[in-house]
Amino acid sequence: MTAQPIARPTAATRPDTDRPLVQVDGLARYFDVSKPFLNRLFEGDKRQILKAVDGVSFEIPRGQTFSLVGESGCGKSTIARTVVGLYPPSRGKVMFEGAEISALTTRRAMLPYRNRIQMIFQDPYASLNPRWRVRDIIAEPLTAHHNVTDTGAIDRRVGELLSLVNLSPKDGAKFPHEFSGGQRQRISIARALASQPDFLVCDEPTSALDVSVQAQILNLMKDLQTQFGLTYLFISHNLQVVYHVSDRVGVMYLGRLVEWSDKKTLFTHPRHPYTRMLLDTIPDLDMTGRERQPVAGEVPNPINPPSGCPFHPRCPHAEDRCRAELPTAKPSPEGSMVACHAVEEGRLPAEPRQVAPAVATA
Amino acid sequence: MADPLLSVRNLRIEFPTRRGTLVAVDDISFDIHQGEVLGVVGESGAGKSLTGTSIIGLLEPPGRIAGGEIRLEGERIDTLSYEKMRRIRGKKIGAIFQDPLTSLNPLYTVGRQLVETIQTHTDMTPTKARERAVELLHEVGIPAADRRIDSYPHQFSGGMRQRVVIALALCANPKLIIADEPTTALDVSIQAQILALIKKLCREHGTAVMLVTHDMGVIAETAHRVAVMYAGRIAELGPVRDVIKHPKHPYTVGLMGSIPSIGHDLERLAQIQGSMPRLTDIPPGCAYNPRCPKVFDRCFVDRPDPIDLGDHLAACWLYDRADAGLGSERTPEAMTA
Amino acid sequence: MTVQDTAPDIGDSHPTVDPSAVRQGGRSWWQRALDSDIFYSYRRSPITIIASIVTLAFFVGAVFAPWIAPYDPFNPASLNLMDGLVPPMSESMFTGNYFFLGTDQQGRDIFSAILFGSRISLLVAFSAVLLSMVLGVTLGLVAGYVGGWVDSLIMRIADIQLSFPGILVALLIFGVARAVLPRDMQDDMAIYVLILAIGLSFWVQYARTVRGSTMVEKSKEYVQAARLIGLPTWVIMFRHVLPNVMGPVLVIATISLALAIISEATLSFLGVGVPPTQPSLGTLIRIGNDFLFSGEWWMTLFPGIALVMLALSVNLLGDWLRDALNPKLR
Structure with a gap:
């Protein structure tokens, strides 16, 4: 990195490194998806509540990456938006450096944390205002609260940020539509970094990109993490990407975390039947001839989730207890946390996976 | 080898615009045999979907086929009238698109x-047709x-809807199915189910499939041969195992x-610098030259045609035997050492 | 096979940063305008070019009426009753003055009256459109962005107003103003009342359109990014959302400019618009109408043609703008 480094303390020099930077405790977020009042009155429908996230807890240590993985509708994006404060939680709390930021309900009360928590979005075509020049987009976090007013200083900083994400400072004068998807995602990252955040929430940052560009963005994110000691909450449905970027991984199903642990344990000793199913769906690029056993069924409608364990209709190991009682997370012998009756009762033997295949390319 | 079911020769698709004519697909040739799954993989804008839509005759104006020919069972289909093509579409060629919702009324x-x-x-x-529909x-x-x-x-849920679309494509027992990103909008577990279904149909009915996707994993699972497209041209074409294990x-x-x-603990992924050029500024010579780590002078001048390497084609000057004087130094092994 | 360049990706190609660079390299607004698809579609549409020339001619004529008009039609001192009811393209039998489009019964030159009349018509129409646009866009933006009961309230008011014809709403406002204002102020205030009446009867269309596109834009990620910066709601609404919902608003504004010109003419024709001492196109037509059956057809025909040409060309411009801004028709 030959561009001028941006002065800021690194993770190592900060005080209070023992406590996790981010703690999420019993987080729940419900959405009222009922029809309008008059329709309910005349049609006799009940109120319908979508429990998008229900009782999720995790911690992210400073400088690490925690990933949430799951299929669409499992609530992972809702968690991302609740953690950054775009939605207030229905229950539970979000703590940042020990402060309960989810209790800060007004915009002004939240302002001190706004600079420090930022987000990278999924769709690079929707996350940049099409009518603004790139320079103004990136400068907005600097100028929004009149903390920087000197135009020269702003331009210099925008130039630095653009170089940091490997774009040219000259790109500042252009409009978003003049860039490709990958370049737009870089601009989005530059904007997120402008206020020198500690914590970045990344909601499927590469799923709209082509593979070769995805690699560039993932590398950039890793480099920035090393350089600035950033902490990431990474949301993805792509297990390969999650394996590549994460320190710890949580698997979500219908608004709940079903299994979480460090990356190695989760991928080599998956315990929960859903985690195993997800691992089975990874395409076999190494052409080992492994016949995949597609799992039957689909994710049920989250408005009417199944009783007991939400996974039981698709689970080959489901018993009466699974249909009646919601499992709570218990530690497994390998150190992961698993919410499954079958695992708890020892009905589901360990099934280590070989995840380090022979070298893929010649 | 028997005659191919579908044969595409020197296909060229153009889009006239006010800033000149854009060549979206430039001189591509390939065959699909009966019962074969040909994967077509590439980044967005590489021309893979356009190739598919031009085969089923649904190229949207102002896009037009500007050269080459498409033959199905030896008969030219790119010059047929809309009405004749409509009869072939559905009867001989079925189509599956990315979003099942837009394919159903x-x-x-x-x-x-x-x-x-x-x-x-x-x-x-009608009674018979209904029985067939249930079947x-x-x-x-x-x-x-x-x-x-x-x-x-x-x-129906998303995955079930895609199954209905596949049933719709199968109505007249087509010989060929064009599947354009059939699993992209679906969850991973459903994706596996749909791919297994496509493979089963291929095996049991001898249907040929052209599987267009951006996902190499889908190709590895499903296809027999794969064509890698880049900036409107085929960069590499060969048996899927060969291309994935020994890319040229x-x-x-x-x-x-x-x-x-998974299992490879890398700090950084290998990455290709830059991005695919827009159709408006494809460089002269090989379109990949600005991003290629092995580029040499000839790549800036001549556009490479696919070069036969046994059962594997690669459009790259590295493999041009005629380029004798320098050839020995530029064998792939020497380059990767 | 590790052939890729795995060198660090960061910043290696830009060792130093020139702060002025972030403002250079882009094209200026007129370069972009000349190269834009909209200008291209303008150049390719002869009807639009003609319509814009006609509209421009009216504007120039209206703005510079005092300098262009051969006679001052509203200065009683310069009027000569001897010049009354001269047919078009002829000279007065008594004074020898030439009148291109003839005169009315008081000896006013019709051509000059049309120039001054379109001045009033355009002023009223423009101000009314501006008023309804500001009102409608603001209410639509608030309704779409804030949602909830605010949205319900604004949109129910809009629904109620939509159930009356626009001209009826304008007449109602006019009637109320008549009752409230003292009699001697009524003529002076007529223009402002007219603007208010037409403006208030047109806001609904803006509000509905803007509300719809605001709800679409609101869910986009750039708005969420702005919320994450901690910007106040009104800043997000006006700086981020507003520029992205203005496209359809411009189209409505152009088309409703034509409607406003016609509404003004209708109201003036009905006798509730501007007073005859300051006639607009509508007033001129009304005055001329009384003479239609006594053979002085030019008094009503020429202002009528002027009104149709103006409204038609503005409308054609609006139609073109709608198509040019619609990506599906490009």
């Missing part, structure tokens, strides 16, 4: 759409097909290297 029951399609292409009685739904794995047949598309074209090498894989 939301106002009609699934059964009605199936029966209508069956009756268009065969002379079955098809059953075949694509829709449980309780005899009851679900009278449901509307919105009453530097673009394929880069593409394979940039896929993160």
Whole structure:
């Protein structure tokens, strides 16, 4: 990195490194998806509540990456938006450096944390205002609260940020539509970094990109993490990407975390039947001839989730207890946390996976 | 080898615009044999979907086929009138698109759409056609097909809807199915189910499939051969195992290297610098030259045509035997050392 | 096979940063305008070019009426009753003055009256459109962005107003103003009342359109990014959302400019618009109408043609703008 480094303390020099930077405790977020009042009155429908996230807890240590993985509708994006404060939680709390930021309900009360928590979005075509020049987009976090007013200083900083994400400072004068998807995602990252955040929430940052560009963005994110000691909450449905970027991984199903642990344990000793199913769906690029056993069924409608364990209709190991009682997370012998009756009762033997295949390319 | 079912020769697709003519697909040739799954993989804008839509004759104006020919069972189909092409589409060529919702009419029951399609292409009685529709739904794995047949598309989930679309494509027992990103909009577990279904159909009916996707994993699972497209041209074409394990074209090498894989603990992924050029500024010579780590002077001047390397084609000057004087130093092994 | 360049990706190609660079390299607004698809579609549409020339001619004529008009039609001192009811393209039998489009019964030159009349018509129409646009866009933006009961309230008011014809709403406002204002102020205030009446009867269309596109834009990620910066709601609404919902607003504004010109003419024709001492196109037509059956057809025909040409060309411009801004028709 030959561009001028941006002065800021690194993770190592900060005080209070023992406590996790981010703690999420019993987080729940419900959405009222009922029809309008008059329709309910005349049609006799009940109120319908979508429990998008229900009782999720995790911690992210400073400088690490925690990933949430799951299929669409499992609530992972809702968690991302609740953690950054775009939605207030229905229950539970979000703590940042020990402060309960989810209790800060007004915009002004939240302002001190706004600079420090930022987000990278999924769709690079929707996350940049099409009518603004790139320079103004990136400068907005600097100028929004009149903390920087000197135009020269702003331009210099925008130039630095653009170089940091490997774009040219000259790109500042252009409009978003003049860039490709990958370049737009870089601009989005530059904007997120402008206020020198500690914590970045990344909601499927590469799923709209082509593979070769995805690699560039993932590398950039890793480099920035090393350089600035950033902490990431990474949301993805792509297990390969999650394996590549994460320190710890949580698997979500219908608004709940079903299994979480460090990356190695989760991928080599998956315990929960859903985690195993997800691992089975990874395409076999190494052409080992492994016949995949597609799992039957689909994710049920989250408005009417199944009783007991939400996974039981698709689970080959489901018993009466699974249909009646919601499992709570218990530690497994390998150190992961698993919410499954079958695992708890020892009905589901360990099934280590070989995840380090022979070298893929010649 | 028997005559190919589909043969595409020197296909060129152009888009006239006010800033000049854009060449979206530039001189590509390939064959698909009976019962074969040909994967077509590439980044967005590489021209893979356009190739598919031009084969089924649904290229949207102002796009037009500006050169080359497409033959199905030896008969030219790119010059047919819309009406004649409509009869071939459905009867001989079926199509599956990315978004199952847009392929189905939301106002009609699934059964009605199936029966209508069956009756268009065969002379079955309504009762017979309905029986056939139930049979098809059953075949694509829709449980309780005899009851679900009278449901509307919105009453099905995403994965089930895609199964209905596949049933619709199968109505007239087509010889060839063009599947354009059939699993991209679906969850991973459903994706596996749909791919297994496509493979099963191929095996049991001898249907050929052209599988267009951006996902190398889908190709590895499903295809027999793969064509890697870049900026409107085929960069590499060969048996899927060969291409994935021993990629020849530097673009394929880069593409394979940039896929993160579980078990490989890498600090950084191998990456291809830059991005694919827009159609408006494709560089002279090889279109990949600005990003290629092995580029040399000839790549800036001449556009490489696919070069035969046994059962594997690669459009790259590295493999040009005629380029003798320098050739020995530029064998792939020497380059990768 | 590790052939890729795995060198660090960061910043290696830009060792130093020139702060002025972030403002250079882009094209200026007129370069972009000349190269834009909209200008291209303008150049390719002869009807639009003609319509814009006609509209421009009216504007120039209206703005510079005092300098262009051969006579001052509203200065009683310069009027000569001897010049009354001269047919078009002829000279007065008594004074020898030439009148291109003839005169009325008081000896006013019709051509000059049309120039001054379109001045009033355009002023009223423009101000009314501006008023309804500001009102409608603001209310639509608030309704779409804030949602909830605010949205319900604004949109129900809009629904109620839509159930009356626009001209009826304008007449109602006019009637109320008549009752409230003292009699001697009524003529002076007529223009402002007219602007208010037409403006208030047109806001609904803006509000509905803007509300719809605001709800679409609101869910986009750039708005969420702005919320994450901690910007106040009104800043997000006006700086981020507003520029992205203005496209359809411009189209409505152009088309409703034509409607406003016609509404003004209708109201003036009905006798509730501007007073005859300051006639607009509508007033001129009304005055001329009384003479239609006594053979002085030019008094009503020429202002009528002027009104149709103006409204038609503005409308054609609006139609073109709608198509040019619609990506599906490009």
